Amino acid sequence: MNAESRTSPAPATRPAAAPERWAKLAPLFLVSMAAVGYEIALARYFAVAQWSEYGYWVISIVMVGFALSGVVLALARDRAARHGKVLLSVLPVLLVAAAALGFHWTVTNPFNPLQLQNPATWQGQVGNIALYYACLLPVFFLAGAYIGLSFILNADRIGRTYGFDLLGAGCGAMLALGLMLVLHPFQLVPALLVPLAAAAFFAPWRRGAMVAAALLALLGGEALLRLGPQPDFNDFKAIYAPLHVPDAQVVAERRTPRGHYLLLDDFMERVDTDISNNAGLLGLPGPPTSFGLYRDGNRIAALPRPEGAETGYAPSALDALPYLLRPEARVLLAGASGGFRARGALTLGAADVTVLEPEPVLRGALTEGFGPSPALPPDPRLTISGESPLAVARRAARSGRRFDVIDLSADFLDAAEANASALSAEAIAAYWNALAPDGVLSLPVSIRDFPVYALRLLATVRAGLLAVGVADPAAQVAVYRSAWSVRVLVSRSGWDAARLEALRRFADERSFDIVYHPGFDADAARDHLYNDLPAVSFESGQVTSEGPADAIADEAVAVLQARDTPSAEAFNLRPVTLDRPAFYAVLRLDQLGTLLKRLEILPQQEIGALVNLAVLAQALVIALLVLLVPLLGRVKAPRAVMARAIVYFPCLGLGFLFLEIVLIERASFWLNDRTSGFALVLTGMLVFSGLGSMLAGRFGADPRRGMYLATGVVLAWGAALLLGLEPLILGTLDLPWAARAALVLLLVAPGSVALGLPFPLGLARAGGMGGLLPWAWALNGAFSVVSTPLANLLAREAGFDVIILTGILLYALAAATFPIARNTALAANAERRPVTP
The missing domain is CATH 3.40.50.150 (Vaccinia Virus protein VP39)
Known part of the structure; x- marks a missing residue:
């Protein structure tokens, strides 16, 4: 029985009709969809305007925002629950404004990676990195607050709530990838303001006023992003110089999820090949002029002019x-x-x-x-x-x-x-x-x-x-x-x-x-x-x-x-x-000391490892701060429950993303395409995990059984990945692409369904204890920040198999620390107070 039914008249205890339950969670679906779409759109912005390696900051900012929102909700859980309807109504309006302003300020940030690698200029660029966090953190803090508050107000149906969150995230990934087929990468964010504004149509408090406010915020945000300073290639990108020489022109363009392609015609474009300095002595011509094909501002090929591909050189x-x-x-x-x-x-x-x-x-x-x-x-x-x-x-x-x-x-x-x-x-x-x-x-x-x-x-x-x-x-x-x-x-x-x-x-x-x-x-x-x-x-x-x-x-x-x-x-x-x-x-x-000393000569391809190290260091600080939240005295739960939560939820945050990152990399090799590998695995894992989380309610009488069942499936699935994934990939490389894509989804599905169960089962245990549920949400987010750079560094140094093994061991450890029975915890928690959303 949830907090609402304990404090309301008898008729209110009857379960809501199915359409009403779905309508209550529809805005959560929209917010999750827009948040993931916004995250992908930001990663595309960094790939095109900056270097893709700096997209790791986006993942960090997202998870830091989610973690901080959980901390705030843990400290003010009762107050947030009492004003839940008002907050759920106002947050979508604030999200639209924050998303528009955040991207506007991101575009105007004067960050320059080349200056970051220069000993004389790096200090100012560190300040610009901090500006990125200041611009974008509010968006993901508000999104995390909306999702975390949804968990608090639906503590009796955590599985369904988490399912809507994951399904919305999966659809957001598909939406962002679909929009890349028709929109310039810099126009993705304006399009993704729409589902955020749509969440206001389900506002449980003063719906008419909230819809009007959301539409006003949407119009203002669209005007700011379309009429204000526009994103552009930074001057260190390969395309910048040829694009700005006299008479240079873009003669063809193609927009795809794989990248934004521009065909450039300018006098600097030639076949980029290594030929002898003695070509003239050998009686051979030099490389001919050409068009230049650029993807996300990086030159990937010379294409022949209409007169053909002359190869006498x-x-x-x-x-x-x-x-x-x-x-x-x-x-x-x-x-x-x-x-x-x-x-x-x-x-x-x-x-x-x-x-x-x-x-x-x-x-x-x-x-x-x-x-x-x-x-x-x-x-x-x-x-x-x-x-x-x-x-x-x-x-x-x-x-x-x-x-x-x-x-x-x-x-x-x-x-x-x-x-x-x-x-x-x-x-x-x-x-x-x-x-x-x-x-x-x-x-x-x-x-x-x-x-x-x-x-x-x-x-x-x-x-x-x-x-x-x-x-x-x-x-x-x-x-x-x-x-x-x-x-x-x-x-x-x-x-x-x-x-x-x-x-x-x-x-x-x-x-x-x-x-x-x-x-x-x-x-x-x-x-x-x-x-x-x-x-x-x-x-x-x-x-x-x-x-x-x-x-x-x-x-x-x-x-x-x-x-x-x-x-x-x-x-x-x-x-x-x-x-x-x-x-x-x-x-x-x-x-590391030598690397920092030689920072100015490091190749661009090597910078990603140092960015991961920087993000990991920041993530560990954030995780430590979240771990210390109970010392503030606002999380009311027995020590045994707290001790288990400190292990359980971080293990889930680390383990899920470890396995997801490896599967994306393996699928990219299997399908011979990074974009389709990313899309299939990310969407598949989110959707199947969402479906798995909706099964959590079936284990309400014995959640420990659900946890052990899920862990058993994850362990068996992980062992199969370790022993059989590479042979399976190598043995099926010459199958048609569609067949390999189907195999990717078949491989992802069973494990992802199981991965979707432990988190809602754990949250359901924490749902009745003051502040524990949002703190658990914060722990999961904080250690998700840790997981991405840590997994990338582990892959670089130890390999994908080590990450798979670590991921399944983390789930085994989570099973061993699954929270004690909820009734026992509630009985021990004398300070718990019922709240009415």
Whole structure:
């Protein structure tokens, strides 16, 4: 029996009709939907206007707002409950105003990430980060207050209430992704003000006045966002400079959940490839002008102009050697580079080219064109596919129809997040098995930022070759470079005298430097360097070489033989694997002082780890403050209940997001697309968890049984993920996309239903104790803040399997600390006072 029925006349104790119960929770659905949609819209704003790594702040701000709202409700639970109808009526109006003002102030914030990495200017940028929190925290504080208050006022039907919250969140994710198909990323927030305002139509107090106030706030917010300062690319984004040169113009645009694509026509756009400085001496032209294709302000490809993709420069390019070693080759090419690499392979004499372009917009540009950029002309020698290199290589190895050259384009890894697995040890093992007896594998790595990335690729190649039984990986490898890029070649038949002579001649004619081959003398090679690459101490920032040097050649042999190197002391050179697929993760976080000292030279791809560390530090402080709330004396519950809650609710907050983050990453690899992996897992887990939470009422007589049942399902599901997920993914990579998407949902459903039960079961136990329910909500939110950066860092350092194992152990610990029986707790809580919402 809830608090309302204990303090009202007898007729009020009769359960409300079903339509009335649903109507009471409909605004909660709308608020949850708008809050998650707003969160995704903010993440898109940061990805487009800033860098996507700074989107981690959005997650932090959301959960901090939810946690603080729980703290306030815990301290003022009785007062909030007494004024519940008024608060539920007013909060949607305040949310509309806060959401509009928050985004307006976010847009006008002068934050600059480049200045954050500058020792002379970083202090001011820390203040701008604080401004982001000041702008956006009120939105998520108010949303958290609305959700937390809904739990307090519906303490007798927590399962249904939490179900509406999760279902609304799932629909909000779907709504935001759907809006990305038709709206510019900067226009998502104005659209998401509408469901917030719609919540006022269900106001339980002075509905007419609240509807009028909400519509007024909506009109004012829309006017502010559409007529006030407009969001734009920051001046450090790759698109900023070319977009602002004379006569530059956007000639085509495409809006998708994967990103906002712009095709730019300006005099700066050329094919971005690494060619010899001797191209003129070889009688070869330079790369032609092109259009530039940008996604979220980052350049991902050159697209041909209407006159076509001229590739006469191809023989002078760094990546041409494998085609000279294997004339008339059957080629597997990962990444068409807007079509130029595909045509270039034919120019170099390839007989048959299978082009893999998993990025859907880039693939569409090849087959259908993009704006004024034409499609590739039909050619019987070219086949275009959207599959991943790993899937095609595994199928080729099974079928016996192998490739003479397997070639990854230099821009393939950065064209889409899902392409990260293409440079894993497992992928390299698959490429080896898919090569013909005299076949050659060609792998790229950029050394513009850190030469150490080349050493990490060599370590990964070694691991991949060892996995397929190659006794001496170093005997199969040759490495050469320009000033900016490295090519690692793996020859299935090894490197005989003829191939080594071809390598030397190719490099000398084009002024490229050989880094390693079997029998290579690095000391002798220093006397004939074309492109000096001195060793630099990362700790001191000082050059440590004297005279001509090749820092990669100095360590290549040691890396291929798994011996210690100076770089291994400063950087992480562990092989990239499917369990730890982040290639751009060489910074050692145990050397944080050195990283902060060298902050100004860190590559943009490495900044995410430091942002996660900063968010984690802040999250731990917030979590500690929430844990201390009972010391203020406003949470009335027995000590035994408090002690269990301190473990139980944080375990749920950490465990749920740990499992969700891993499943998003795995689904992205499985579907070969980050956006659809994110959408399916996030929406699926929220919806199925919402359905699971609605089952909580079935265990009202024995909630402990429900908790143990849910935990048993989670443990079995988690064990299945640990033992069978990777084999299942690898075994089904060549199924149609729809079949793989269905498998993702089938995989997510049973575990998510079980994950939806523990939280409402625990909240139901806390519902009658003063302040405990909102404090539990705050604990869950606070440790959800901790979970995201912690999971990202664990994935980087330990791998996804460790996160899965940690997630299921957290649920086991939660089961062991499930709160004591509610009746016992209520009897012990003599200070509890009934409240009427």
